[in-house]
Amino acid sequence: MVGVGDGENFLASDVAAFIAHTRRAVELGQDQVVELRTDGVTVTNFDGTPAEIREYHVDWDASAAEKGGYDYFMLKEIAEQPKAVADTLLGRIGTDGRLTLDELRIPDQVLREVDKVVVVACGTAFHAGMIAKYAIEHWTRIPCEVEVASEFRYRDPIMDDRTLVIAISQSGETMDTLMALRHAREQGAKVLAICNTNGSTIPRESDAVLYTHAGPEVAVASTKAFLTQLVACYLVALYLGQVRGTKWGDEISSVIRELGDAPRQVEQVLGTMEPVRALARSLADAPAVLFLGRHVGHPVALEGALKLKELAYMHAEGFAAGELKHGPIALIEEGLPVVVVVPSPRGRSILHDKIVSNIQEIRARGARTIVIAEEGDEAVVPYADHLIRIPATPTLLQPLVSTVPLQVFACELATAKGHEVDQPRNLAKSVTVE
Known part of the structure; x- marks a missing residue:
């Protein structure tokens, strides 16, 4: 610059x-x-x-x-998430009540003809893309693939002028994502960038851009960028539903109202994190932590594990909870901390019952269960060694609140181990090589 x-x-x-x-x-x-x-x-x-x-x-x-009185930039950026989410939503509704994405320079007619969406991203942004897939397919009925950007062009992906590629990058300089979008454009696909950094390379080389307006993110481990990428993905999915007629106007308005409540809910979660910090400190000597989730909770579990790897330098893995008996349950042993992201009993009751069964199974084998569940969910209480409450939200929007305790958990555990939280070893904020 x-x-x-x-x-x-x-x-x-x-x-x-x-x-x-x-x-x-x-x-x-x-x-x-x-x-x-x-x-x-x-x-x-x-x-x-x-x-x-x-x-x-x-x-x-x-x-x-600047740190603004916080010990670490990461702590400051976690605390800034309610405002960052609100800023991402700012100005997205027109005077007629319809969703307006002014930065989206792809004509509506082109979006109506899209028959496949491909999301390309790396690291934390890839987890945002995994959640975007659920929203895009549910709200638009368009098939959606999510690709690790570094692998994308090497498998000879099938794209044409009816393919929309969504490239997600906080910095807009991620080389793997940049090369993926260049390959997509060579195949005739339209590329939409979701980015936080004005004037960076990925937005400049894309057909359109949706800026997240999260403000500067200095800490290497991404926090507010992740939540704002989620919001941007939801907005894109809703806009596609609007122009294609798969979502009625009142349905979109209802989701937008629910998104508008997210800053308050994130603030509410941040106000209840002291027990999570204490729990993290007590696990400073744990050799490993496992994370389980279903539906959109699976990418949240992957993100929680990634944060722990980045910051605490410890073994951490995220699994789809339904895969537990297909191998990972062999890892369960006495005292092993297992974090479980529980779906809403209202929105996905069948999945809720299944994951409660998973919690019972791992607890019976001696695991230390750390359960993230929404307020009012009493079915998990008998099987949770540690219960972290989050506000009740619509199923697709739950990652906006369920991710926050995992960020705090990783930051506090890394601090307890004496690690440099803002600049973890071997890592860079922007990966500008392939």
Whole structure:
């Protein structure tokens, strides 16, 4: 990024480096050369021909990239999630009550003809994509695939001009995701980017972009970016349902109202996290933690395990709970902590009954059960060694609240182990190589 100041100019990998000096930024394209002087900036292509300078205004200030009294950026970013979710939703409803995604520059007629959606992403963003699949298929009835971006183009994927590819990346610079979207466009597919960083490469090379407006995320382990990616995925799914006529206007309005309640619910969860912190500290010497979930709870379990790997450097695995008897139950032993994300007994009662049975099975084999269940769910109480309550939400939206305790859990456990929470070993915020 180039920062354009008054009698001074800056070159940095991220706007956070110069935001204290200027909020004017210039985005640089692939194979471009920039010359900085005190009185100006010149950008040329690699062959020496002049390049168009595209300047934009950064809509957050220096205080957003500071810890603000928190011990770690990650703690600050977890606490910022209610506002981040609200900001992602801001301005998405038109005066006629219909969903309007102004940044979505793909014509409605093109979206009506889409016959397949493919989500490509890496790491935490991939887990957001897994949840997006449930929403897209349920609300639009369009088949949806979710691909690890690093594997996508190497399996010769089938795409054409009726395929919509959704590329999810916090930084907009993830090289594997960038190469996947380039491959998709070569095959004629339309690409929609979901991104947090204005002016980054992935949005620039996509046909359309939905910015999450989460503000800067400094900690390497993603938190508020994940929740806002979820919200953006829900908005895209609802918009597809709107333009294709698979969701009535009042149905979309109802979901939007429920999404609008999410910031308050996340705030409510954050206010009840002290027992989760205490539990995490008590498990600092545990050799491993397993995570189980069903439906959208399965990607949440995977995300909880990933956070623990990233921050606590310990063995952690997430499983689809229905797969337990197909092998993973052999891992269950006396005292092993197992976190179970329980679906709502209202929205998915049959799955709820099945996962309660899973909890009974692992507890009977000596596991230490840590159960995340919605308020009012009494069926899990007899089988939970530790019960974490979350607000009752619609099934598809539950990850917005069920993920938060897992973020706090991983952060606190890593702190108890004495690890550097914001900068875990061997990791970078943006993976810009393949």
